[in-house]
Amino acid sequence: MHEWALAESVIKSSIAAAEKENLKKITEINIRLGELQQIANDIFKFALNELVETYSDKFQDVKINIETEETELQCKQCNHTWQFKDMKNKLSADEAEAIHFIPEVAFVHTRCPKCGSPDFLIVKGRGVSVSSIKGIKE
Amino acid sequence: MEPRPSVIQTRLKDVNRVIAVASGKGGVGKSMVASNLALSLAKQGKKVGLLDLDLYGPSSHLILGFNPDGFPDEEHGIIPQEIHDIKFMSLVYFSEDKPGAFRGDDVTNIILELLAITRWDDLDYLILDLPPGIGDETLDVISYIPQTEFLVVTTPSKVAFGAVEKLLKILIEGKLPLLGVIENMTRDSSEYISKKVSKLNVSYLGYLSYDAQVEDAIGDPLKLLETNLSKDILKVSKKL
Numbered sequence: 296m297h298e299w300a301l302a303e304s305v306i307k308s309s310i311a312a313a314e315k316e317n318l319k320k321i322t323e324i325n326i327r328l329g330e331l332q333q334i335a336n337d338i339f340k341f342a343l344n345e346l347v348e349t350y351s352d353k354f355q356d357v358k359i360n361i362e363t364e365e366t367e368l369q370c371k372q373c374n375h376t377w378q379f380k381d382m383k384n385k386l387s388a389d390e391a392e393a394i395h396f397i398p399e400v401a402f403v404h405t406r407c408p409k410c411g412s413p414d415f416l417i418v419k420g421r422g423v424s425v426s427s428i429k430g431i432k433e
Numbered sequence: 434m435e436p437r438p439s440v441i442q443t444r445l446k447d448v449n450r451v452i453a454v455a456s457g458k459g460g461v462g463k464s465m466v467a468s469n470l471a472l473s474l475a476k477q478g479k480k481v482g483l484l485d486l487d488l489y490g491p492s493s494h495l496i497l498g499f500n501p502d503g504f505p506d507e508e509h510g511i512i513p514q515e516i517h518d519i520k521f522m523s524l525v526y527f528s529e530d531k532p533g534a535f536r537g538d539d540v541t542n543i544i545l546e547l548l549a550i551t552r553w554d555d556l557d558y559l560i561l562d563l564p565p566g567i568g569d570e571t572l573d574v575i576s577y578i579p580q581t582e583f584l585v586v587t588t589p590s591k592v593a594f595g596a597v598e599k600l601l602k603i604l605i606e607g608k609l610p611l612l613g614v615i616e617n618m619t620r621d622s623s624e625y626i627s628k629k630v631s632k633l634n635v636s637y638l639g640y641l642s643y644d645a646q647v648e649d650a651i652g653d654p655l656k657l658l659e660t661n662l663s664k665d666i667l668k669v670s671k672k673l
């Protein structure tokens with residue numbers, strides 16, 4: 296599972312952000328998972344918990360909240376907007392998995408459902424992002 | 434907050450040197466140099482990785498005759514498959530070699546994703562095959578892998594060097610690690626490029642002769658290693 300590598304980026308960037316804000320311990324991390332990357336919440340949470348153990352001195356009873364964000368796509372040619380979930384069932388298993396590794400291969404394996412253009416935007420719901428962290432100072 | 438940059442240096446911590454094969458001009462032989470340099474270093478017993486960052490027209494897999502056999506293995510990241518002892522990573526694992534259209538932010542996202550999840554482990558050299566110019570790929574390499582050393586390719590043509598000189602000046606201006614310039618596809622010897630390069634206080638690393646045998650050897654690493662181009666590249670590799 297390659298989710299572990301992304302979970303590590305969440306933990307490391309949270310630790311770096313906490314240090315910058317002079318937080319001694321992190322108590323909460325809020326994460327957004329864009330639907331396009333199709334990361335399974337439970338697998339991701341498992342990896343995060345394992346990593347929290349590794350860096351346990353940086354955390355205190357940390358609450359990790361994961362929210363999934365729907366993917367909105369917009370065509371640059373005809374302005375049509377659509378959601379990834381509307382087209383996911385038309386993809387082969389390999390195409391969907393490729394997008395799971397690198398979400399931008401959506402520009403390879405899919406097209407605007409209205410005009411067929413490969414030139415569209417991922418407006419939201421791409422991949423992993425940290426929306427906020429909380430911690431204690433002393 | 435964008436989490437991925439925070440793990441890039443972790444992924445590269447056991448990589449001794451990162452060398453980007455770059456040029457201000459297209460079609461001058463960057464991919465040829467990158468792949469052959471990787472082959473040459475691997476043959477010299479070095480641990481080598483090759484990352485194709487030409488996302489629109491990836492060519493390294495064509496030169497090396499590599500057809501990805503499914504996705505890379507996953508274990509705390511993705512593990513590059515090996516071709517002739519070169520650890521190889523490219524978008525082709527995921528694109529089935531189909532065409533895609535990427536805007537600037539998409540390019541950056543692809544590069545960040547590849548850098549954040551690829552496990553190179555222990556390497557003497559990680560070679561990057563860049564697309565031409567000073568666009569997103571080159572700038573992302575500079576910002577996310579600041580230790581990258583640039584190996585700049587030109588042809589003997591004044592037109593090519595006109596664009597190459599701009600890249601050199603940008604690299605000099607940014608005080609970025611610059612290994613030097615390789616002149617490729619030389620047919621008649623001329624001092625035009627070496628003089629121009631010396632004027633900029635940049636090392637001229639030598640020339641690679643135009644080799645008509647190369648086209649026939651594309652896709653066959655053993656054959657490539659037999660070409661005159663490969664012999665020329667071996668000489669350059671000793672200067673790195």
Ligand SMILES: Nc1ncnc2c1ncn2[C@@H]1O[C@H](COP(=O)(O)OP(=O)(O)OP(=O)(O)O)[C@@H](O)[C@H]1O
Nearest residue numbers: 459460461462463464465565618642643644647662
């Ligand atoms: N020394 C050489 N002798 C003969 N042919 C060469 C030599 N170097 C490169 N070529 C050929 O020139 C062509 C362009 O080479 P290559 O694809 O490596 O250039 P590039 O700079 O990577 O191009 P791009 O800017 O599109 O990435 C290829 O067909 C390659 O086989």
Ligand SMILES: [Mg+2]
Nearest residue numbers: 463464487492
């Ligand atoms: Mg190329």
Ligand SMILES: [Zn+2]
Nearest residue numbers: 370373407410
């Ligand atoms: Zn459209």
